[in-house]
Amino acid sequence: MKKKLFSVLCGLAMGLTAFGQQAIFGQRNQIVSPQINQDGTVTFRLSAPRAQKVEIQGDFIQRRAEMKQENGVWTYTTGDLAPELYSYKFVVDGIELLDPSNLERSRDVKSFMSTFVISKQEGDAGYLYAPHDVPHGNVSQVWYDSPTLGINRRMTIYTPAGYETSGKKYPIMYLLHGAGGDEEAWITLGRTAQIMDNLIALGKAEPMIVVMPNGNAGQKASPSFQVGPEGRAKASYQESFPDIMNYMQKNYRLKGGAANTAICGLSMGGGHSFSISMMNPGTFGYIGLYSAAVSMGGRGGQAINADLPDDAPAAKQLKALFAAKPKLYWIGIGKTDFLYDQNKNLRSYLDKKAYPYEYFENEDGHIWKNWRIYLSIFAQKLFK
Amino acid sequence: MKKKLFSVLCGLAMGLTAFGQQAIFGQRNQIVSPQINQDGTVTFRLSAPRAQKVEIQGDFIQRRAEMKQENGVWTYTTGDLAPELYSYKFVVDGIELLDPSNLERSRDVKSFMSTFVISKQEGDAGYLYAPHDVPHGNVSQVWYDSPTLGINRRMTIYTPAGYETSGKKYPIMYLLHGAGGDEEAWITLGRTAQIMDNLIALGKAEPMIVVMPNGNAGQKASPSFQVGPEGRAKASYQESFPDIMNYMQKNYRLKGGAANTAICGLSMGGGHSFSISMMNPGTFGYIGLYSAAVSMGGRGGQAINADLPDDAPAAKQLKALFAAKPKLYWIGIGKTDFLYDQNKNLRSYLDKKAYPYEYFENEDGHIWKNWRIYLSIFAQKLFK
Numbered sequence: 001m002k003k004k005l006f007s008v009l010c011g012l013a014m015g016l017t018a019f020g021q022q023a024i025f026g027q028r029n030q031i032v033s034p035q036i037n038q039d040g041t042v043t044f045r046l047s048a049p050r051a052q053k054v055e056i057q058g059d060f061i062q063r064r065a066e067m068k069q070e071n072g073v074w075t076y077t078t079g080d081l082a083p084e085l086y087s088y089k090f091v092v093d094g095i096e097l098l099d100p101s102n103l104e105r106s107r108d109v110k111s112f113m114s115t116f117v118i119s120k121q122e123g124d125a126g127y128l129y130a131p132h133d134v135p136h137g138n139v140s141q142v143w144y145d146s147p148t149l150g151i152n153r154r155m156t157i158y159t160p161a162g163y164e165t166s167g168k169k170y171p172i173m174y175l176l177h178g179a180g181g182d183e184e185a186w187i188t189l190g191r192t193a194q195i196m197d198n199l200i201a202l203g204k205a206e207p208m209i210v211v212m213p214n215g216n217a218g219q220k221a222s223p224s225f226q227v228g229p230e231g232r233a234k235a236s237y238q239e240s241f242p243d244i245m246n247y248m249q250k251n252y253r254l255k256g257g258a259a260n261t262a263i264c265g266l267s268m269g270g271g272h273s274f275s276i277s278m279m280n281p282g283t284f285g286y287i288g289l290y291s292a293a294v295s296m297g298g299r300g301g302q303a304i305n306a307d308l309p310d311d312a313p314a315a316k317q318l319k320a321l322f323a324a325k326p327k328l329y330w331i332g333i334g335k336t337d338f339l340y341d342q343n344k345n346l347r348s349y350l351d352k353k354a355y356p357y358e359y360f361e362n363e364d365g366h367i368w369k370n371w372r373i374y375l376s377i378f379a380q381k382l383f384k
Numbered sequence: 385m386k387k388k389l390f391s392v393l394c395g396l397a398m399g400l401t402a403f404g405q406q407a408i409f410g411q412r413n414q415i416v417s418p419q420i421n422q423d424g425t426v427t428f429r430l431s432a433p434r435a436q437k438v439e440i441q442g443d444f445i446q447r448r449a450e451m452k453q454e455n456g457v458w459t460y461t462t463g464d465l466a467p468e469l470y471s472y473k474f475v476v477d478g479i480e481l482l483d484p485s486n487l488e489r490s491r492d493v494k495s496f497m498s499t500f501v502i503s504k505q506e507g508d509a510g511y512l513y514a515p516h517d518v519p520h521g522n523v524s525q526v527w528y529d530s531p532t533l534g535i536n537r538r539m540t541i542y543t544p545a546g547y548e549t550s551g552k553k554y555p556i557m558y559l560l561h562g563a564g565g566d567e568e569a570w571i572t573l574g575r576t577a578q579i580m581d582n583l584i585a586l587g588k589a590e591p592m593i594v595v596m597p598n599g600n601a602g603q604k605a606s607p608s609f610q611v612g613p614e615g616r617a618k619a620s621y622q623e624s625f626p627d628i629m630n631y632m633q634k635n636y637r638l639k640g641g642a643a644n645t646a647i648c649g650l651s652m653g654g655g656h657s658f659s660i661s662m663m664n665p666g667t668f669g670y671i672g673l674y675s676a677a678v679s680m681g682g683r684g685g686q687a688i689n690a691d692l693p694d695d696a697p698a699a700k701q702l703k704a705l706f707a708a709k710p711k712l713y714w715i716g717i718g719k720t721d722f723l724y725d726q727n728k729n730l731r732s733y734l735d736k737k738a739y740p741y742e743y744f745e746n747e748d749g750h751i752w753k754n755w756r757i758y759l760s761i762f763a764q765k766l767f768k
Contacts, residue, residue, distance in 0.1 A: 048478070048479055049478070050477050050478045050479075051477065051479065092476070092477075092479050093434050093435065093476075093477065094432070094433070094434045095432055095434075095435065095476050095479070095481060096484065097479060097481055098482070098496075100480065100495075103491070103494060103607040103608075104607070104608075105496075107487070110487060111484075112482075112489075131605075131609050131610060131611045132611065132612075133611055133612050135527075135536070136527040136536065136538070136609075136611075137527075138524055138525060138526045138527060139524065139525045140522055140523065140524035140525070141522060141523045141524070142522045142548075143519075143520040143521075143522060143545070152519070152520065154520070161527070164526075164635050165634075165635070193609075221515075223487040223488070224487075224488075225515050225520075225577075226515060227515045227516065227517055227520075228516075228517055250549075251548050251549070
């Protein structure tokens with residue numbers, strides 16, 4: 001039987017001479033890249049014998065670094081890297097190229113990047129972002145009808161391990177993406193399934209359902225399932241949000257109530273979380289603004305700062321929101337984020353009104369690294 | 385509010401100077417590629433001002449074609465293309481590159497390709513492979529325990545539109561991938577969700593659940609969720625298959641019985657379908673072998689041909705299988721498939737024994753184009 005199998009495998013391999021014979025086996029690429037070394041450095045390799053200049057560009061180096069060539073293989077080794085998920089590309093004579101030896105790649109809006117994870121110990125950032133041998137939640141791409149928008153739309157839903165068989169009810173977190181993103185953003189670059197699987201397995205987060213909708217009101221789905229051209233939205237995403245909540249209530253076992261319902265998001269999704277929570281006081285017990293584009297959700301066109309008059313629509317809505325006493329209003333932003341001032345202004349208003357909130361400030365700017373950190377922190381604070 | 389939104393958008397765009405500031409908006413790429421023209425031709429474009437030679441390689445041309453350069457933009461236009469899903473890459477001075485202007489790309493085992501779909505009328509192959517404004521089924525990545533293999537494993541499940549709310553029971557199709565593939569193969573390059581959505585909407589296929597497991601017994605999941613190194617399998621995939629069926633019976637509303645259960649697969653998955661159906665006579669009413677690696681599933685090490693003795697294990701199993709009178713035993717293969725002879729030999733045995741089967745032969749070889757066609761044909765024959 002073994003001999004037989006071997007001959008079949010050879011036959012399969014021989015069948016793959018032309019491109020038309022699409023690969024059943026991958027190319028047996030001898031190049032290992034990225035290679036994560038014992039000392040915490042990472043070595044990248046690219047075979048490009050005819051190239052004049054090969055550079056590497058990534059979020060672990062300043063600008064670009066030149067790679068060195070030997071026998072047609074270009075190499076670059078980093079310094080010791082901190083635990084994190086990293087993204088990079090090669091630049092071959094000015095042309096951007098993903099690492100052909102690395103199957104890990106993610107789309108960010110309209111561009112793709114090769115990725116890898118560095119983890120040094122259980123529980124560090126890299127550990128949270130990598131899959132481990134723990135119980136895994138399921139991830140579904142689900143279509144729902146939005147009567148408000150008049151279209152059928154797709155969203156991504158994470159159900160924690162055991163959901164299917166436990167018969168129990170669960171709390172829910174709505175997790176919203178940024179401008180230009182879609183329902184695939186949080187599950188790919190955001191590493192939501194890995195973060196939730198690992199936090200739950202470590203006992204650091206409660207098992208919860210996570211809903212990642214598409215926040216572009218005119219769009220039915222991401223480019224991977226684009227259905228016809230993008231239409232003109234009949235209503236705002238914020239106005240249509242109850243359609244999503246209704247779908248979840250009908251089709252999933254939810255504990256229900258503000259104490260079991262969270263909303264959070266990054267950038268535009270932070271703006272959405274800001275405004276959707278204001279439009280629905282008493283609905284969300286936990287509200288998380290990650291690098292939030294506060295003014296995108298800024299209801300009524302007035303800037304939110306200490307000077308906001310009490311009769312402004314946003315002031316009235318924030319008053320109603322905080323009168324319902326959410327358990328947590330959480331704001332996270334990086335020191336160099338270009339939305340830092342918007343968030344500072346929002347905080348100045350919350351301070352003036354003595355509306356309670358938690359604030360987390362860290363390094364860096366408007367980047368996925370921070371959004372994964374904010375999700376990891378926020379998820380641990382929920383439903384306890 | 386519009387002015388405000390515009391200024392936020394500008395702010396967002398201005399925040400994107402460094403790579404470290406990962407894109408919230410995509411690069412505003414002026415290049416349109418691929419451009420599907422009115423006359424059925426397709427134009428590809430790549431900006432590469434410093435390149436010496438740019439070629440395009442795809443399953444719509446023989447070998448490679450040279451692209452022509454003007455002002456740093458390289459162009460190639462095809463002839464009139466038949467309805468189909470096509471794959472291609474650029475080759476820039478010897479380096480393979482996906483089309484940076486095309487977000488549609490699929491992984492085939494260990495390599496990625498840019499893709500596009502040509503459709504000329506409703507119901508043609510290209511139409512079936514593209515998303516349309518019809519009810520969509522949900523697609524889930526589901527983890528199940530395999531006691532036989534001793535590991536937790538991932539599979540992809542398509543539930544037809546309406547499954548969640550109808551309360552009805554459904555028939556089920558198990559759809560198996562080829563060697564080197566995994567639980568993502570059929571849903572990406574195989575276009576299963578699009579094919580099923582469209583066939584069901586056209587009234588050409590019954591609404592059914594489609595299960596796409598991972599056929600590599602030592603593997604927990606595809607590279608996109610690789611959990612630790614690949615282990616040594618405790619048992620064969622075929623032996624572990626009832627674990628999958630048990631999971632489906634427990635967790636989904638299945639009509640049950642052979643009349644409502646199909647198994648099919650491509651290449652190695654065809655071999656798996658061949659042997660799993662033989663090992664479980666009376667379980668599958670519909671069996672589909674697509675370019676099947678018959679000898680990979682060839683139970684007992686004997687070649688299946690007209691000379692197979694009646695006391696060979698495979699002969700006994702086939703006898704039991706056909707004694708249970710499956711409604712359909714379907715074999716599909718291309719004329720230039722390198723597994724053509726194996727399938728011819730299998731047919732010679734079935735003919736000799738007068739075991740009933742349907743046979744479909746078409747052009748081309750061991751390629752995804754054929755496997756999508758076979759799925760489209762086979763799915764229309766089920767559960768009627």
